[in-house]
Amino acid sequence: MSSATPSAAGAAGVPADVMAETNANQARAAEPRASVWVSANAGTGKTYVLTRRVLRLLLAGTEPDRLLCLTYTNAAAAEMSRRVFDKLAKWAVSPPTELADALSALEGAPVEGDMLARAPTLFARAIEAPGGLKVQTIHAFCERLLQRFPLEAGVTPEFEIMDEDTQRRVLRQCIDQVLDSAANPRDVRLHTALTTAVAYAADGQFDALLDAVLRRRDTLADLLQSEAGEPVAPDDRLGGIERQLRTGLGVGETATRSSLLAEQAGLITCDEAKRAATVLAQGTKTDVARGVLLAAFSAEKNQGRRLTLLRDALLTAKLTPLARVITKKLSDAHPDVASMLEEARDTLAALVQEDGAMAVVEATMAVMRLADAIFQRYAEAKAQQAVLDYDDLISKTVALLGRSQDAQWVLYKLDNGLEHILVDEAQDTSPMQWRIVGRLAEEFFSGHGVSEHTRTLFAVGDKKQSIYGFQGARPEMFARMGARFAA
Numbered sequence: 001m002s003s004a005t006p007s008a009a010g011a012a013g014v015p016a017d018v019m020a021e022t023n024a025n026q027a028r029a030a031e032p033r034a035s036v037w038v039s040a041n042a043g044t045g046k047t048y049v050l051t052r053r054v055l056r057l058l059l060a061g062t063e064p065d066r067l068l069c070l071t072y073t074n075a076a077a078a079e080m081s082r083r084v085f086d087k088l089a090k091w092a093v094s095p096p097t098e099l100a101d102a103l104s105a106l107e108g109a110p111v112e113g114d115m116l117a118r119a120p121t122l123f124a125r126a127i128e129a130p131g132g133l134k135v136q137t138i139h140a141f142c143e144r145l146l147q148r149f150p151l152e153a154g155v156t157p158e159f160e161i162m163d164e165d166t167q168r169r170v171l172r173q174c175i176d177q178v179l180d181s182a183a184n185p186r187d188v189r190l191h192t193a194l195t196t197a198v199a200y201a202a203d204g205q206f207d208a209l210l211d212a213v214l215r216r217r218d219t220l221a222d223l224l225q226s227e228a229g230e231p232v233a234p235d236d237r238l239g240g241i242e243r244q245l246r247t248g249l250g251v252g253e254t255a256t257r258s259s260l261l262a263e264q265a266g267l268i269t270c271d272e273a274k275r276a277a278t279v280l281a282q283g284t285k286t287d288v289a290r291g292v293l294l295a296a297f298s299a300e301k302n303q304g305r306r307l308t309l310l311r312d313a314l315l316t317a318k319l320t321p322l323a324r325v326i327t328k329k330l331s332d333a334h335p336d337v338a339s340m341l342e343e344a345r346d347t348l349a350a351l352v353q354e355d356g357a358m359a360v361v362e363a364t365m366a367v368m369r370l371a372d373a374i375f376q377r378y379a380e381a382k383a384q385q386a387v388l389d390y391d392d393l394i395s396k397t398v399a400l401l402g403r404s405q406d407a408q409w410v411l412y413k414l415d416n417g418l419e420h421i422l423v424d425e426a427q428d429t430s431p432m433q434w435r436i437v438g439r440l441a442e443e444f445f446s447g448h449g450v451s452e453h454t455r456t457l458f459a460v461g462d463k464k465q466s467i468y469g470f471q472g473a474r475p476e477m478f479a480r481m482g483a484r485f486a487a
Contacts (some may be wrong), residue, residue: 003044004216004443011135012324023210023373026045026048026049026052026210027108029049029053029057029458029460030049030052030053030056031053032053032056032057032059032060032062032454032456033060033454033456034419034456035454035456035457035458035485036457036458037458037459037482037485037486038458038459038460038461039460039461039462039463039478039479040460040461041462045077046424046460046462047076047080047083047424049088049460050069050080050249050422050424050458050460051080051083051084052106053422053458054067054069054080054135054422055084055087055088055106056082056106056107056465057089057420058121058122058126059103059106059107059111059115059118060115061114061118062419062420063125063129063419064122064125064126064129064132065129065130065132065133066418066419066420067133067134067135067419067422068134068141068418068420068421068422068440069134069135069136069422069424070136070137070138070141070421070422070423070424070437071135071136071137071424071425071440072137072424072425072428072429073137074137074140076137076424076425077135077136077137077140080135080424081133084126084133084135085123085126085133088122088123088126089123089462090102091103091119091120091122091123092120092122092123092124093120093450094120095400096116097282098148099119099120100112100116103115103116103119114379128428131144138394138429138433138436139390139393139394142393142394142396142397142436143393144160145397145400145410145414146159146388146393146396146397146400149158149406151484152400152406152409152410153390153396153397153399153400154396155183155396156296156386158386159386159387159388159391160386160387160388161387161388161389161390162382162388162390163391164390166387167389167390170378170381170382171214171374171378173381174374174377174378175210175214176375176383177377178190178370178373178374179194179370181373182194182373186223188422189369190369190370190373192366193365193366193367193369193370194366194370195232195290195360196366197209197210197363197366197367197370199309199430200359200362200363200366209367210367210370210371211276211473212369213368213370213371214371214374214375216429217375217391217395218391218394218395218430218431218432219374220368220371220375221395223240223241224237224241224360226374237372238365238368238369238372239364241368242361242365245271245360245361245364246361249360249361250353250354250357251354251357251358251361252354255354255358256358257355257358257359257362260351260354261303261307261355262303262353264307264310264348264351264352264355265303265306265307265310265346265349267310267344267347268294268297268310268340268344270298270299272296272297272340273294273297273298274294274295274298275337276291276294276337276340277292277295277298278291278293278343279330279333279334279337280294280326280330281357282329282330283326283329283330284327285325287327287330290325290326292314293309293310293312293313294309294310294313295308297309297310297313310344310348311348311352313325314341314344314345314348315345315348315349315352317400319349319352319353320349320378321345321346321348322345325338325341325342325345326338326341326342372450385447391463394430394432394433394436395432397436398435398436398439401435401436401439401440402435402439406441411439411440414440418440418444419454419455419456420455420456420457420458421440421441421456421457421458422458422459423437423457423458423459423460423461423463424460425460425461426460426461426478426481427461427462427478428461429461429478430477431477431478434477434481437481438481438484441457441485444457457485459481459482461478463476463479
């Protein structure tokens with residue numbers, strides 16, 4: 001696995017040494033026998049390198065249907081295909097001398113023999129190849145794969161793809177249906193989730209909050225899988241997520257906000273508060289002020305106001321423990337009161353922190369419960385119409401290649417037809433999409449994937465050009481996957 005980083009190229013007045021370095025880098029990146037990860041800035045000829053690599057692979061003897069070039073958009077796929085076919089068409093009609101010069105410039109060395117004889121035939125072979133030259137978006141690749149293995153993927157053989165307008169309309173209907181159900185108190189779980197989520201949404205941003213969660217469907221789907229990769233039982237769909245949240249945030253397994261608030265309010269009894277207030281009244285101005293708060297606490301019946309008084313007495317404005325809750329002179333004279341107040345202060349601070357974490361758990365689970373219900377309703381709507389959306393194409397393919405019982409068979413059948421994988425605009429490839437590339441590439445190096453033919457991986461991208469978050473794009477995955485494949 002080698003890497004190449006093209007420099008600025010093509011502009012008038014570029015120094016000769018820079019041009020030479022650029023040409024050398026582009027030649028290295030297009031080397032058909034090497035797996036290459038290319039980090040390239042805008043305007044450095046990424047499409048040119050990609051096209052050049054495809055052409056050199058074909059010249060080296062790779063059959064057109066054994067190439068898979070994944071691009072980011074249909075427009076990019078069309079442009080890439082046009083460039084390749086334009087060059088192949090020109091080779092098909094070029095005089096021998098002109099063809100030899102063109103191929104030698106492409107290869108960077110004199111070309112003759114088999115390669116020279118093969119070049120004029122490539123245009124027809126690319127057109128007649130089963131499935132054609134595979135320069136396509138990853139969604140188009142997934143669609144063809146699912147159509148080829150519908151039973152293994154668990155999809156309707158004659159499924160259709162929803163356009164984006166239909167997808168938005170159907171999803172909006174499902175959202176409205178779930179929120180209508182949640183507005184009814186008789187649907188206890190959804191009603192509780194809705195009221196909780198709305199209560200936590202700042203400045204009435206509930207719609208924006210729900211929309212943000214719905215855009216992360218692949219993340220929610222991942223969380224709803226067991227460690228073995230199988231779907232979680234319906235009665236515990238979100239239980240595992242909540243347990244992980246509680247553990248990670250340090251919240252007790254059975255704790256609730258009401259139980260934590262009650263525990264805070266009960267840290268000091270009324271008699272203890274009165275006793276402390278009496279002692280503090282004998283001290284400094286600060287002691288007296290704290291004593292007034294504790295006296296008010298002992299007389300207050302409302303839990304909310306009791307908590308406010310106790311926190312004001314024992315914690316800072318940031319709800320951290322006060323350095324001293326009683327002056328030294330009073331502490332020495334009344335060690336029992338000092339010990340009680342200090343223990344209450346430390347426990348209260350810990351409970352307040354746990355209560356804050358519990359609020360995060362509660363708010364997160366509320367919005368996730370709504371999102372899960374919406375996605376279930378959405379999945380049912382699509383199943384009734386025998387349609388898939390673009391996210392389904394990715395998730396169903398990931399499941400087919402990674403979790404289905406037929407995965408090895410599917411990968412074996414694919415492996416017999418793939419020798420080179422090329423990924424364009426790799427900085428905008430999502431983790432789910434990288435899983436697909438990873439599973440395809442892993443088969444290159446497995447026991448039954450061994451072949452006398454050279455197998456290569458190629459990716460080109462620029463982290464600075466990433467459309468962050470679009471379609472789940474994670475630009476850091478570009479470098480991470482490069483390191484993984486290199487290993």
